[in-house]
Amino acid sequence: MKAGIVGLPNVGKSTLFNCLSNAKAQSANFPFCTIEPNLGVVNVPDPRLQMLEKLVEPQQVVPATVEIVDIAGLVKGASKGEGLGNQFLGNIRETDAILHVLRCFDDDNVVHVDGSVDPIRDKETIDIELQLKDLETVEKKLERAGRAARTGNKDAMGEAQTLEALKKGLEQGISVRAIDVGSDAYDAYVKPLQLLTDKPVLYVCNVDDKSAVSGNKHVDRVKEAVADENAGVLILAVGTEADINELETYEERQMFLEDLGLEEPGSSKLIRAAYSLLNLQTYFTAGEKEVRAWTIPIGATAPQAAGVIHTDFEKGFIRAEVIAYADYEALGSEVKVREAGKMKVEGKEYVVRDGDVMHFRFNV
Secondary structure: OEEEEEOOOOOOHHHHHHHHHOOOOOOOOOOOOOOOOEEEEEEOOOHHHHHHHHHHOOOEEEOOEEEEEEOOOOOOOHHHOOOOHHHHHHHHHOOOEEEEEEEOOOOOOOOOOOOOOOHHHHHHHHHHHHHHHHHHHHHHHHHHHHHHHOOOOHHHHHHHHHHHHHHHHHHOOOOHHHOOOOHHHHHHHHHHHOOHHHOOEEEEEEOOHHHOOOOOHHHHHHHHHOOOOOOEEEEEOHHHHHHHHHOOOHHHHHHHHHHHOOOOOHHHHHHHHHHHHOOEEEEEEEOOOEEEEEEEEOOOEHHHHHHHHOHHHHHOEEEEEEEOHHHHHHHOOHHHHHHOOOOEEEOOOOEOOOOOEEEEEEOO
C-alpha cells in the first residue's frame, strides 16, 4: 500500500519526502528536480510499541511501515502530456492514497511556478488535470456501456447511469470521491476503474514555522475549499521538519519542538495520517525474541491477520489468543492478563481490532 506525495513544483514535496524517509531525494529551488518517483519505506510512530518493548524486554522490536512515493511536480496540461504529465499520472495511478502538498507560506526567495502564492489555485490546477484524465476514462467506459445498455442489458443500463453521474460531476469540476452514486453502484462500477480523483486524499498545508501550530490565512482558505470533499487537512512546517531532522539527539529535537509549541514532529502526525488514509491498522505480537507491529486492513479477520505473518498460518488457522492492548498495558504482562481472565480465545470470524496483541494457533 503506497501513499503518493503530489503537488505543483516547488511546494516542498521532496523536502517533505526526505523528512519522512531520511532518503535523500534531490531538493532544489527549481521545477522537476524529482524526475523519477522516489520510494521510501517509513516507520509508523506508535507509542504502544514502545510500551510493549518496556513491558516485554524483547531481543528486537519491529515497527509497522508505510510506503511513501515522491512524485514529480505537475503543471497545467499534464492530462494532455504537458511537462512530465503522462509520467506523473502513471505514477499517481499506482498509489493507493494521495498526500497533496499545498504551499501555504510566503517567501520571495522560493519561486512559485505560477508567480504568486495561492493554494486554492494550486489545488485546482492539479484537481483539474486529474479530473480531465478521469473524464477521459469515464467517457470511454460510458461509450461501451451505452452500446450494451441500448440492447436492454439491465446491468449495462445501471453502469451507464452511474457513469453518466460521474461524467456530469467531473464536467462540473467535482472529484469522484465527492460524487455519491450509492454504495452498490460504487462497488460494481466505480471502484474497478481506479479513478485518480477517487483516491483518498490528505491536503498537507506547508506553512512557515510561526504558523506550525495554528495555521494561517492560506490554511483557512484550504479548509473552507475542501469542506465538502471528504478529505483531511494537516498543517505542517516542512522547512522546520527538515531542521528538526538535522538535530543529533532526542533531547535537542524535543527542545526545538517545545520552543515552537509542538508536542511531536508534524512528520509523525503525517505518517499516522497516511497509514489511516490507506485504511490500515496495527496488531502486535509480543514475545521474548520479538515485539512486532503487523499491518492489516481495517476489518481484517483473525485468519487474514495470521496470513500476514505466513500464509500457512491462515491456511491452518485454528484459533487466536487475543489481548486488548489496554489490558496488556494496565496489567503489565501476559501472565497477569491470563490470571485476570482477560485473554480471549477467538475463532475464524473474529474481526481484529487496532492494538490487539495476538498469538495464533494453527496446524498445517
